[in-house]
Amino acid sequence: MVVTQMPKLAVVYLSTQGNTKIMADAIADGAKSRNVDVEIKSFYDWKPEDVAAADAIAIGSSTFHYTILPPLEKFVDNVVKVGIKGKVGAAFGSYGWSGEAPHLIADKMRKGGIDVLDPVLRVQYKPDDKDIKECNRLGKDIAEKIKNK
Template sequence: MPRLVIIYGTGFGNTGIMAKAIEEGAKSRGVDVVMKKILDAVPEDVENADAIAIGTPTYKAAAMPNIINFVKKLADKPVKGKVGAAFGSYGWSGEGAGIVSDMLKSYGMDVIDPDLRIKRTPEDEGIEVCRELGKLLADRIK
C-alpha cells in the first residue's frame, strides 16, 4: 500500500489542524498515512514513504528551526523522486511553507506547487483545502 508520511511542527495548533485534515484526505483515498509531530520524528521515518508532507508555521519570517533542521537531514536520505508537499499556518508573512518547499525541491523531490498556506486557524474552507491536498498526494502515489 502506498504510504504518505506527514511530519509537522505547530506553535498554536493551527498547523496540526492542517496536518490532520491532510491525513483525512489521503486516508479517504486508501493510502497508508504515518503522521508525527516534529518532536517525535526522525529522518529515517521518511525512508519507506512514497510521499512526504512537511508542515510548519511561519516563525520569524521562516520555518520553525526544528523543522528546518529536520528537513536539512533529509538531504542524506533517499528522497529524490518522491512526491513532496509543504504546508503551514501563519499570522503575518507566511514564508515558512515556501522555504520548506524550496528545500524539498533542492533534494530532487517532485513537490506539489504551490505550497499550502493558511492564515491563522483553518476554518471549514481551509480544512477542506487541506483534505484536497491529502487526496492529491494520495492520487500521485497510487
C-alpha cells in the same frame, strides 16, 4: 502469495498552537479517504530516515520571525540528506502575516529532487471549513499521485 503494500504518506508538522496541526490532520484525512497508509506525527517524534522511507512526504510548519524554526530546518535538511529523490512532496503551514516557512520547506525539498505538488498550502491563523477542505483536497491529490506512480 503476493503481498502488495499500500503506498505510504508521512505527514510531519511543527505547530505551537495547533493551527498547522489542524492542516496536517486534514491532509492525512484526505489521503486516508483514498486508501493510502498515512502516518502523522510532530517532527519531534519522527526519525528522518523513517520520513524519507515513505512514498510521499508532507511537511508543515508555522512561520516564526520570517523563517522556519531552526530545529525543523535541521530536521528537513536531515530528511533531504537521507534521500528523497523522485518521491512526491507537499509543504504547508499556518502563518500570521508573512508566511515564509512553507515555501522555504518546499525549496529545500525540491533541491532534494522531490516533486512538490502545487499548491504550497498556507492558511492565515486557524483554518476554517474552506481551508480544511483545501487540505483534504491536497491529501487526496498526494494519494492519487503515489497510487499512479
